[in-house]
Amino acid sequence: MSRWNDNEEIQILRKYLRISSVHPNINYEPCVQFLKEQAANLNLPVSVCYPVNDKNPVVIISWIGSDSDLPSIMLNSHMDVVPVFEEFWSHPPFSANIDESGRIFARGAQDMKSIGTQYLAAIRALRRDGIEQLKRTVHMIFVPDEEINGTYGMEGFVATKEFTDLNVGFALDEGEPSPTEDLILYYGERSSCEIEFVCYGKSGHGSLFLKNTPGKKVQFLINKFMELRDAEEVKLEKNANLGIGDVTTVNLTMMSGGVQNNVIPGELTIVFDIRLAVDVDHDEFYHMIERWCEEAGGNIKIIYQSKDPKSPVTATDDTNPFWIAFKNATDELNLKIVKQICSGGTDSRFLRPKNIPALGFSPIWNTPVRFHDHDEFVYADIYLEGIEIYKKIISKLASV
Template identity: 55%
Template sequence: MSSEKWENNEEIKIFREYLRIPTVHPDVDYTACVEFLKRQASSLNLPVEVVYPAVQTKPVVIIKWEGSQPELSSIVLNSHTDVVPVFREKWTHEPFSADIDEEGRIFARGTQDMKSVGTQYLGAIRLLKASGFKPKRNLYVTFVPDEETGGHLGMAEFVKTDYYKKMNAGFSLDEGATSESDVHHLFYAERLRWGLKLKVSGTSGHGSLLLPNTAGVKLNYLVNKLTEFRTSQVENLARDSSLSKGDVTTVNLTQLSGGVQSNVVPPLFEAVFDIRIAITVNVVAFEKQIRDWCEEAGGGIEIDFFQKEPYIGPTKLDNSNPYWLAVKAAIDELGLKVHPIVCPGATDSRFIREKGTPAIGFSPIINTTMRIHDHDEFLQADVYLNGIDVYKKIIRNLAEV
């Protein structure tokens, strides 16, 4: 199939224009992105506002489609505008050129995570407006910055603003994940993100001696304990096919520092662990276990939980949640296969849920090789266009709840 067919498609043109704006970390300039989104709002004849909840370099763009009953709680269609860094030498296409090959694959950073979702929302709204549809509830299409660095200068601050409060959010839709099969992944909860730094002190001296209570011996004990726990989670995942990655707790040693040279036993080692805690875990008992291990190792260990997200309850997927029923009705009508799971990573939905608003993560990307944060990230043009039709049905149902 010739790529010309896709290059002349108006929705594909819009998507590729968005992809060519390099909103890439570490130093993101959102200026061109904001102007692009303002033009998109204008093309839809919808009002747009830009707010800066944290700093003037971190804009949140909000496009509003007013409903016939604006006093009702609103629907938030969220996506993030930033993307992770690239290693250009590992790409077969320029990562911000949005090249499209003969198979209709569009190559660019952000195709899967998650610029596709943002412009698919807009494409779906374009179709709904063209059909004469008028939403009952207000619809807000929000484009937030810095999700890829934790969201702390984006959605985390935005939900604290008076602007967000006035939006009266009743439900939020956000990113899901790429599926390599025909089954869509739907996120209804997220694991807790904890960051742990251990500063392990011990006896220092000559490298030729068997000194007592060295930092290395203590650190070895702790690494072994945390690795044993990690292994238990790997075994749980392998033993129970009903579990997904988000149903277990991950522990990974990500940074290690200390020492000056090979023949000096150092007085201090520092180790950093990335921990993602399953929502079924008793976090009080889990933290106590880590502290107990530090005592068993010999003490003299400073424990710093430099990141410690609170428990946030999952979004209910039952008859008590009318928004879920609306999404499910759309899914059923479209004949989609969907597997609800706990998100193994983290998205901006956690900040929405923390405010008591139900949120679901969903991306209509199936039968696609997972390339999120990877080299040669791509999305098939027909998969992208089909996603617009999927969102058209979901958004219509949500607006009518």
């Protein structure tokens, strides 16, 4: 274990992981101070902006390129992590303890503080190799709020002058670890849609057959959405070439209402979490939902708790020079890349609609996926290998 304790990059990672930037009520100031220290270590300029409010900073560390007029490369990561249930962890979740096999246990070890420090480490390695500048400017961006929809983070940031001034031409963002030797690459993602239906109707005594009750409307909508869910699940099961990101998922997540067990209520509420596949026509989908509400009997309030716009996919062919550079780098390293549509959501969904090609990538391989799970960890040796992978990828991308 001493060889890991003596490794500078492992100690930098552990220091970052020990910062408890966990939802809710995060204080990001320790992360900001840590990142300022890293910028000073690299002798690179750092700036901090607050796109939405003074509690959610965006940290920008920049390595200016020799041709700074060219669109820049963005290396994006988020500082926030999801809550923990400490009683289910074998090590304290913000201790960054290393066991005998080199597993570093901490919330954020996979999602995604490790990626942020690998960016820093890769640039440190390039500069130690004597490279003073790459062709394009590289901006390392550390954002807040990604784990709770990015409203105060990337979504707000892309609307600012500070973002525009970065002149971003391509972005690397969050990927997914792989339990095998295949590395996963996200080139697009589904659109998140969380819909609340408030169904109003006739109320009265629970012993009667009343017409147009909220319960019947809820039943109608649930049946319609579950039919859609079943059809998409069958589509996935019957086509081995499809992944979960290639279909639309539908799940009933909340139900509420009622005042007493013998009273038909005048109002019932249901909520669905829907992730629209990239080939879905959004206008057609939302018109279908409105039609279902009318067919159910009307007088149903539709509340969109989230409603992502349709996000384009990033080209992974010869039309995209950044893809070619990425592919050349991974080919030279003999890495096998598996392209997927992201089944969840990342900050790239705010970049692609602005015509910024973005790829989601994580060099964590041969590791059980522990996103949002207990005992999240990264192997120290795998982490160090990932630095070498990013070193090659970043130099190729910035040389386009």
